[in-house]
Amino acid sequence: MSNEFDAALTIFAQETEQLLLDMESALLSLESNPEDSETINSLFRAMHTIKGSSGLFGFNPIVAFTHEAESVLDKVRNGERSIDADLISVLLDSKDHTARLIDHCLVNADAPLPADLAAASDRLIKRLSGKQETGMQATPIDDGKLQAEGGGEITVDDSWLISLEFQADALRNGMDPLSFIRYLKTMGEIKEILVTTPAMPSGEAMDPESCYLHFKIAFKSDASKQTIEGVFEFAADDCAIKILPPNAKVEEYMRLLDAQDENHVHRLGEMLVQIGALTRNDVEQALKLQTAAEGTEEEAVKPLGEILVEQHVVQQPLVEQALKKQDQTKQKIASESNYIRVDATKLGQLINLVGELVISSAAMNLIVERHGLSDADDVAASMNALVGSIRDTALELRMVQIGETFNRFRRVVRDVSAELGKNIELIISGGETELDKTVVEKINDPLTHLVRNSLDHGIESPEQRLAAGKPAQGTVQLNAYHESGHIVIQIADDGAGLNSEKIVAKAIANGLIKPDHGLSKQEIYNLIFAAGLSTKEQATNLSGRGVGMDVVKKNIEALRGTVAIDSIEGQGTTITIHLPLTLAIIDGFMVGAEQDRYIIPLSMVDECIEMDPKECEINEIEHYINLRGQVLPYLRLGDYFNCRKSDEQKRRESVVVVKAGQNKAGFVVDQLHGEHQTVIKPLGKMFEKLKGITGATVLGDGNVALILDVQGLIQAAMKKRSRTTPYLTSQHTQ
């Protein structure tokens, strides 16, 4: 197989995967909203596209199977078959089956389909076509109205069809309809002409000075529509003029439509005027009708195309073609401008390079500053700004909404609750919250685990729920939002909650804590993240929260995130995950303590204060800072990291007030260096156990600064202040 073919297969695999994912979420959303035609269309397109591309590669089993699904969806789309829970289930299974077929074909394209897959195909096809056209029958579309009936009895393919309806006052205004027709004759040949007087009253009521004449003319001429319309220009006020181009011209117009520039979306009328099928006057008239219709509430305003056809100024196929063209152009522009497929490794490379650029730009600034190159100041400043924007844009490239990840859980919830005989609803909010794709990928596993736990052990069976006075249907909520430079993901259920006594008992039995532990409820709940509490047998006793929770915690911490658990017995459990938005570069705030420099994520910095007794005072004994009357725990960074008592020599100190979630603390430092674009370099395995540090960065002068784990340090500061036994420090400070 050639490389190109391989590349094509890779794209096929990616595309089909995406299509199937879309299909799944579409199906799940149909459960609650079965009438949504847009979703049904997207289902159909998914199957249709997979069928088409499978055909290209000769993957016949996929083609054969998706064809059946497509047919069923086509019927649904046309209203011949209603979509119900059964059909959704079959289609979900069909989607899974298609994925298996694709896997098979990708791995061994030439091998025949294994018997089990073939049998599954047959079974599903039977189920797909099992229920024949029940339910809704399509109402025949009344397209009679839309037919370009043209000139009534007159139909001459190569003639213009001109309809003239003179108004009552035409004669009194000095018009003579005959003279227009005589003039028309000079420009071509009148093949047929029909005079009608549909509005002429009989007897006395007929006013011989009013005009009742209507003409229908089949006119053969090479003149353009514009020119023909020009003939009647003078009569335009007293005559309704409709000019339908010859049918023979339709093809020519179609060609012209096709040839139209695709790079701009035109309005329908404009497109048709451009090719000569309509005159500006036609469009204006139709628009006038449309605007007039807007005033009346009775009917929905008709689309322009429909009005034009009803007015017999253009043929239906032309309007259709123009609309199609318009749509294609829109889609083309949309797809061109919205997405391109980029190799993730290339993107990663770019972001790494941008990281290096940030560092070397910092180095340059340092040199400019050190040598006092005032000439270079401006240049350096503008470059700095540019590097900053490049950094932001590069990072945004990797930002994706978490909604897609959340939506995958709809299937999990559906399947698991069916399996367990529970009735559970998944509520998703904040799906539009964006975060780094690498983070999204890595959070998927822990999230799955947590959701499954909630479903399996959190939510009780319907009987138990009813007995407890709760609605039979349980809910699991997935929520995401941004908070001070972090993304917060919450998994909340309204299940049984955690039983703290059992956890404590188990923890004591495992030797994790002593009987006189004196732990708060929070701390007890956090125990379930401890490795010792994660065996299966105990898990059941503890409503399962212990299963692999240590792994979950480890995974989240590997992302520089934290996880917290909160629960009310009998009412439910909420797990809150804090994650950094990105893993690569952050805006940092650089401070100096002792000889070292540290980076605090800028988003977590609340304020910086020079030590001034009026504003702020450190109480060394009680260990707090009095900040304008507010009590804050604090840490001396120099002391904390260097483990020595503060110098006897009095230094001029500053305080950086940081906050993480609801908690605030002050970091006492020696210097404030200011904002610093920080490229995060992960610490090696060796430093994994270091507390209070999440990474390091290379400074412009080649030195290394440590990036602080603010959340962990705040916890440490609070511990120090409350002087409780530093019992669960390891749980909090990571």
Add this chain to the structure above:
Amino acid sequence: MTIDVKAQQNGVTQLAIQGEMTIYTALEQKEALSAHLKSSQELQIDLSGVSEIDSAGLQLLLFIKRETSAQQMKLSLVQHSQAVVEVLELLNLSKHFGDPIVLTANRKKS
């Protein structure tokens, strides 16, 4: 008077129109022609004296045609002058007016 009664016997009225059939004479001519619609079974109109005909005149002829056919009267237009022939040919109506066949298709709404 631009409309003369040439003869009137056995329910057949023979008329002759003289001069122009235009917007200026239409009102007068309509009154005169309508008067004969009630009393006869057949109407013969001699158009040899029509010197000029415009849309209003044509419309009048169409009106008479329709009225007579509604009353199941016979209408014959005879001796068309050149002016009349030109208009009837322009509008492809000569066949229909030339013989007693009534132009019912014209009633059809577009």
